[in-house]
Amino acid sequence: MGEYSKALEYYERSLKVREKALPPTHPDLADSYLNFAACYEKMGDYTAALKALKNANKIQEKTFQEGNQAFASTFSRYGRVYRDLKEYSKALDYFEKCLKIWQKALPEKHPYLAITYSNIGDVHRLMGDYEKALTFHKKALNIQENVKCNPLECATTYMNVGETYREMKDYTTALSYYQKGLKIREEKLAKNHPDLAVIYHNMSKLYFSTQKYSMAMKYVQQAVEIGQEKLSSTHPHLVEYRETFEKIRKKQ
Numbered sequence: 001m002g003e004y005s006k007a008l009e010y011y012e013r014s015l016k017v018r019e020k021a022l023p024p025t026h027p028d029l030a031d032s033y034l035n036f037a038a039c040y041e042k043m044g045d046y047t048a049a050l051k052a053l054k055n056a057n058k059i060q061e062k063t064f065q066e067g068n069q070a071f072a073s074t075f076s077r078y079g080r081v082y083r084d085l086k087e088y089s090k091a092l093d094y095f096e097k098c099l100k101i102w103q104k105a106l107p108e109k110h111p112y113l114a115i116t117y118s119n120i121g122d123v124h125r126l127m128g129d130y131e132k133a134l135t136f137h138k139k140a141l142n143i144q145e146n147v148k149c150n151p152l153e154c155a156t157t158y159m160n161v162g163e164t165y166r167e168m169k170d171y172t173t174a175l176s177y178y179q180k181g182l183k184i185r186e187e188k189l190a191k192n193h194p195d196l197a198v199i200y201h202n203m204s205k206l207y208f209s210t211q212k213y214s215m216a217m218k219y220v221q222q223a224v225e226i227g228q229e230k231l232s233s234t235h236p237h238l239v240e241y242r243e244t245f246e247k248i249r250k251k252q
Contacts, residue, residue, distance in 0.1 A: 004039050004042050004043045005043070007035075007039050008036070008039045008040075008043075011032060011035045011036055011039065014032060014035075015029070015032040015033075015036075018032055024059075025059050025062045025063050026059075026063075027059070027060070027063055027064075027070065029059055030055075030056040030057075030059040030060050030063070030070070030074075031056075033052045033053070033055040033056035033059070034052070034053070034056045034073060034074060034077060036048075036049075036052035037049045037050075037052040037053045037056065037077050037081070038077065040052060041077070041080055041081050041084065042194070043231075043232065043235065044084075044231070044232065044234070044235035044236050044237065046081050046084055046085050049077075049081045050078075050081055053074060053077055053078055053081065056074050057071075057074050060074060067101060067104065068101075069101060069102075069105050071097075071098075071101060072098045072101040072102055072105075072112070073098075075094045075095070075097040075098040075101070076094070076095065076098040076115075076116065076119065078090075078091075078094040079091045079092070079093075079094035079095040079098065079119055079123070080119070082094060083119075083122070083123055083126065084236070086126075088123050088126050088127050091123050092120065092123045092124075092127075095116060095119045095120045095123060096120065098116050098119075099113070099116045099117075099120065102116055109143050109146070109147050110143070110147075111143065111144070111147060111148075111149040111150065111153065113143060114139075114140040114141075114142075114143035114144045114147075114149060114153065114157070115140070115153055117136045117137070117139040117140035117143075118136070118137060118140040118153075118156060118157040118160055120136045121133045121134070121135070121136030121137040121139075121140065121157075121160060121161075121164070122160045122163075124136060125160065125163060125164045125167065130164055130167065130168050133160075133164045134161070134164055137157055137160055137161045137164065140157045141154070141157055141158075141161070144157055151184045151187075151188060152184065152185065152188055152189075152195075154184065155180070155181040155182075155184035155185050155188075156181070157181075158177045158178070158180040158181035158184070159177070159178065159181040159198070159199055159202065161177045162174045162175070162176075162177035162178040162181065162202065162206075163202060165177065166202070166205065166206050166209070169209070171206055171209060171210050174206055175203075175206060178199060178202060178203050178206065181199055182196075182199050182203070185199060192225075192226050192229055192230060193226070193230075194226060194227070194230045194231060194237070196222075196226060197222070197223040197224075197226035197227050197230070197237065197241065198223075198237065200219045200220070200222040200223040200226070201219070201220060201223040201237075201240070201241050201244060203215075203219045204216045204217070204218075204219035204220035204223065204244055204248065205244060207219065208244070208247065208248055208251070211251075213248055213251045213252050214252075216248045217245075217248050217249070217252065220241060220244050220245045220248055221245070223241045223244075224238070224241045224242060224245055227241050227242075
């Protein structure tokens with residue numbers, strides 16, 4: 001869980017086997033590149049992630065007709081990377097392309113639609129449009145709370161809603177959503193999983209904003225510890241955790 005370097009080694013071996021056995025435009029090769037992209041994104045290597053996505057997209061464009069479901073995963077992954085790069089207009093464009101495909105291909109309560117709504121909501125939050133963000137998050141939760149979904153995807157939406165309310169300075173509501181997301185992640189993930197560090201960091205920012213510095217320090221320390229164990233020293237998340245740690249330390 002969260003062992004991205006090991007996963008990358010496995011994907012590299014798998015790609016070599018596939019390259020020998022399959023024609024250069026086989027969809028399985030595109031899937032391999034998508035796996036690379038997911039790993040690189042989690043590792044914070046966004047340049048490598050974009051390169052892998054371009055390789056996947058090239059194969060898909062030669063293999064599938066426009067609007068094929070295969071493109072949805074690629075567009076979603078592009079959206080995630082551009083969101084990480086803070087290129088929010090590009091991120092939104094790709095998530096909306098993904099949504100268009102899923103809306104044509106899937107029933108309206110499908111979990112994939114919920115994930116896409118949540119991603120779109122998160123980009124609207126990052127662009128400062130909180131009302132639009134909450135509208136999309138509510139669409140996501142309307143599916144995730146009523147249809148059998150991956151609980152971790154629901155946890156991500158809870159976290160995104162929490163972030164939206166935190167930025168709106170509604171700290172009580174934000175905390176209630178963080179706690180819902182945290183409960184699921186602590187039940188489903190290893191104690192040192194990087195996704196737990198993300199929510200610990202969010203909670204530390206909330207407690208910092210409400211001047212509860214000891215609680216803020218408790219959570220940011222947990223985030224930093226996981227980040228130091230699981231992420232590279234230059235990973236953007238770990239850099240941010242350390243910056244938050246220093247900010248809180250100066251207040252104590």
